[in-house]
Amino acid sequence: MNNKKQNMNTEYIKLTDLWQDGEYIKVGKIINKENWSPARVAEFCAYFNKYLGSNQLNVLHKLL
Numbered sequence: 001m002n003n004k005k006q007n008m009n010t011e012y013i014k015l016t017d018l019w020q021d022g023e024y025i026k027v028g029k030i031i032n033k034e035n036w037s038p039a040r041v042a043e044f045c046a047y048f049n050k051y052l053g054s055n056q057l058n059v060l061h062k063l064l
Helices: 003-020 024-033 038-052 054-063
Strands: none
Touching: 003 024, 003 038, 024 054, 038 054
């Protein structure tokens, strides 16, 4: 795994941890503030769905 991909996964882990801690608005603000590309949002959503499930993904989708 290359360094860039590994760093993104670490960031995704931090965001999913924030989500599980109930910091929903903070997760949304981070994604918006960093001006993620549609491809990165899609990649994160796939990761998010894998680890937190489709119900939580639906909530994230409504938030974003």
